[in-house]
Amino acid sequence: MTLFTTLQQFVPQQQLSKVAGRLAASRHPVVKRVFIRSFAKAYNVHLDDYERQSFKAYESFNDFFTRELKDDARTIDSTTNGIVSPADGVISQLGQIQNHKLLQAKGRHYDVGQLLADSEDGSYFADGSFATVYLAPSNYHRVHMPFAGTLTKTRYVPGALFSVNTTTAANIPDLFARNERLVCMFDTQYGKAAVVMVGAMIVAGIETVATGKINRTDDIQEASHNMSLAKGDELGRFYLGSTAVVVLPKAAKADWQDNMTANASVQMGQLLGKSHMKVNANTVNTDEKNASPTNDDKET
Template identity: 50%
Template sequence: MKDKIFILLQHLLPQHLLSRLVGKLADCRTNWVKSTFISWFAKRYNVNMSEAVQESLNAYPDFNSFFTREIKLERRPLADTDIISPADGAISQLGPIDHGRVFQAKGRGYALTTLLGGYNDLAEQFIDGQFATVYLSPKDYHRVHMPVTGTLRDTIYVPGDLYSVNQTTAEGVENLFARNERLVAIFDTEYGPMAMILVGAMIVAGIETVWAGQVAPQQRKIWRTEHTPEPQAPVVLEKGAEMGRFKLGSTVILLFGKDVIEWQENLQAGSPVNMGHAFGNRV
């Protein structure tokens, strides 16, 4: 019953208004406001500040700076595998993309084409490939890093809903990841095309990339940018380099093509991961 009420509230709440209001609060630099918010959050979610480059809570000018805090990268050594975890969090699901559908939870799935903003030319590159969904909890490090070295080819911003992302909504909200606001980045890698999808959620105040700054929220329409070497240098990000970050929230989905990679055998739904952990290898 509790889960049903929670799902009902997700449908009824003014998702975008609530998220933008929290975003304003997260940007607030009034000392007592930001200090109260940061201190409460760090205690409530047992945030490990010993990993942060700046360990003092009082040093952050606003909540967003604290939430997207830089960590000591020596605490996240890169595994000697072809593919590393892009983020701290836990595996929501991973496995094959079955006939153009991606598994969500408890028999629910969603269309690959819908996830990628409706672009069939992109979806075709990942048919019968592999996917992995990593959920970032509130206490986690919220910067996203490259699982492999890649050259940016496409970015697609897809407006959408802002349902909370957790096990309850994954099991109870149809097409959750293909209906929430998201940013899709397509990279060319030595393992073929790779998609990194950064999915927004309730009270996610923004999604940023290292090459364009804040890219979500945007106006309520899909936009696509194709990146070519001319007239500017290509965006090339090395394995382990920062790719983007969340201002509150949410989820990263990786896609690879058919018969290219396989995930680590010990990974399954619920497995905890840190950025840099062994994630997969070339087939």
């Protein structure tokens, strides 16, 4: 285990996150300017792809960190039965779920039921497939739909706030099943599917279009929803560091692209792979942008 990962176990993670959250939300002109400028310089952030192209246009560091793309900055791949990346970032791992286990890093696996914080859901995804995308600090930090579906449930799971970079993933057992996370469950043409938004060190919050910003508690929070989302629609966003895990059932018969391997860079909307499931001819194709979130579904 490295010194970096060892030290993380002694850092007061939740307290550090709260302090960072208050500073990141500050609209004080000096605080936000120092944070935004320092961060942009440290991580070489440019605004060419973003709607607001001046650092002065952002009301707080959080506003800057969750900055929105230009409408034409990303293309949502239109391959039939295609599964696209939910975010800009790097493929951490992807592949098949074997013996209820997902690959975290070389030599390390973790249980899908623990990731979802529900053993019944975990059993459903046995022998399914997964893709894990790590969002670096410089990346676009909104998460989008990798497939079309209806959001039926969210499950907030309190936990640790370890870093989710490759070094930590290689050294901390069950990392993604130990960290704070928000499990989003969907009904899709493949059956049930999930997108898990995993928090990390100094993460100041997780938000979805259905829930708003999640209020942290010491207990698991579940909420029911009925929100239709097209492939590529925004699902949620992170306030500082993050990882998104896409989980598909065995029935989807997902076949990942040959160029989608660990450490491959991806952009939101880029094709990760394709489902070879035979879909009934009468099934409505919801990939088209014909469904939008309803305001009355919001919960806080």
